[in-house]
Amino acid sequence: MTSRTQGYVFVAITMCIWGGFTITSRLNALWHISPWDITALRFSLAFCILMPILIIKKDTAFLWKKEPFILAMLGGVIYCLTSYSAFHYVPAAHAAIFLNGCIPLTTAIAAFFLFQQPFDRNTWISLVIMISAVVLMSALMYQETGVAFGFGDGLFFLSAIWWGIFTVLLKQWKLSAWHSMAGVAIWSAIIYIPIYLLFLPKHLDQASFSHLAIQTIFHGIFVVIIATLSYVEAIKRLGAFQTGSIVTLAPFIAAIIAVPLLNEPLSLAMLCGLVGMGIGALQPWRWLGRKDTLQVKLDQQKNEQ
Structure with missing residues (x-):
C-alpha cells in the first residue's frame, strides 16, 4: 500500500x-x-500492559519529566472523569455536540491563551457557525422540554476544554506517540488508582462480569493504546488537518447510530445541533488550504529562540 492508503487505513481504525x-x-x-470504576479499570489494564514493556525496553526515563505527568492529569484522569460522568446524564448525541463538536474551538482558545495565537479567519467562521447552532438548538430544546442545557452538557464542554489544552500542550512539547500514550496511561494509573481504592465509591458489584470485561478491554486497550497510535500514524501520512477532519466525523456518526441501537431520542433540536457543530468542527471550506496556523506559530517561536 502507498503511504496515503496506509494513512486512510489508520484513519478508519481511529474512527471505529x-x-x-x-x-x-x-x-x-x-x-x-x-x-469512578471505568476510569480505574481503563488505566489499570493499560498500566499492566505498558509498564512491563517500558521496563523491558529500559525506556522509563521520560516518565520523570513534568510533561507526561501534566498531560496525564489533563488528558487522562480529569478528562475521563468528566466525560464518563456526562454520559450518565445525557444521550450520546449530546457528546457529539458539546464534546467533539467543541474540541476544535477549545483547542483554538487554548492556543490563544497559552501561545498567543490569534484566531484566524477559519476559526472565526467556525465560532459563528457553532454559536448559531447552539443558540438555535437551545431555543428548540427549551420549547420542547423547558430546559435549554443540562448538567451533562456542561460536563461535556468542560471535557472539551481539558482536551483542547491537552492537544495544544502535546503539540508544543512534541513527545512521540509512544511516549505520549504510555506517559498518560501510566501516570494516570499511578495517581488515580490509589485515590480510587482509598477514597472513591465503588459499584463494581452492580455490573455483570461480562460487561466489565468488555468495557475494560475496549477502553484500556483500544481507546488508550491502539487509537492513540493509529491517530498519530495517520497524521504522519495525511497531515494533521485532513486526519482531524475525517476522524471528527466518527462521534457524529456514532450519535446517529445510537438512535436505533440504544433507543435514544433524536429531536429536531439535536439534529440542528449535530449539523451545525459538525460543519463548524470539520471546517469543510478549509480543504483547499490546510495550513496549520498553530504549527506556524510554534515554528516561529522556535526560530526566535
Whole structure:
C-alpha cells in the first residue's frame, strides 16, 4: 500500500474506536458502571500492559519529566472523569455536540491563551457557525422540554476544554506517540488508582462480569493504546488537518447510530445541533488550504529562540 492508503487505513481504525468510545461510554450508564470504576479499570489494564514493556525496553526515563505527568492529569484522569460522568446524564448525541463538536474551538482558545495565537479567519467562521447552532438548538430544546442545557452538557464542554489544552500542550512539547500514550496511561494509573481504592465509591458489584470485561478491554486497550497510535500514524501520512477532519466525523456518526441501537431520542433540536457543530468542527471550506496556523506559530517561536 502507498503511504496515503496506509494513512486512510489508520484513519478508519481511529474512527471505529472513537465512534465506539461514544457508544460504549453511553452503555456504561445503561450497564450501571460508574465513571469512578471505568476510569480505574481503563488505566489499570493499560498500566499492566505498558509498564512491563517500558521496563523491558529500559525506556522509563521520560516518565520523570513534568510533561507526561501534566498531560496525564489533563488528558487522562480529569478528562475521563468528566466525560464518563456526562454520559450518565445525557444521550450520546449530546457528546457529539458539546464534546467533539467543541474540541476544535477549545483547542483554538487554548492556543490563544497559552501561545498567543490569534484566531484566524477559519476559526472565526467556525465560532459563528457553532454559536448559531447552539443558540438555535437551545431555543428548540427549551420549547420542547423547558430546559435549554443540562448538567451533562456542561460536563461535556468542560471535557472539551481539558482536551483542547491537552492537544495544544502535546503539540508544543512534541513527545512521540509512544511516549505520549504510555506517559498518560501510566501516570494516570499511578495517581488515580490509589485515590480510587482509598477514597472513591465503588459499584463494581452492580455490573455483570461480562460487561466489565468488555468495557475494560475496549477502553484500556483500544481507546488508550491502539487509537492513540493509529491517530498519530495517520497524521504522519495525511497531515494533521485532513486526519482531524475525517476522524471528527466518527462521534457524529456514532450519535446517529445510537438512535436505533440504544433507543435514544433524536429531536429536531439535536439534529440542528449535530449539523451545525459538525460543519463548524470539520471546517469543510478549509480543504483547499490546510495550513496549520498553530504549527506556524510554534515554528516561529522556535526560530526566535
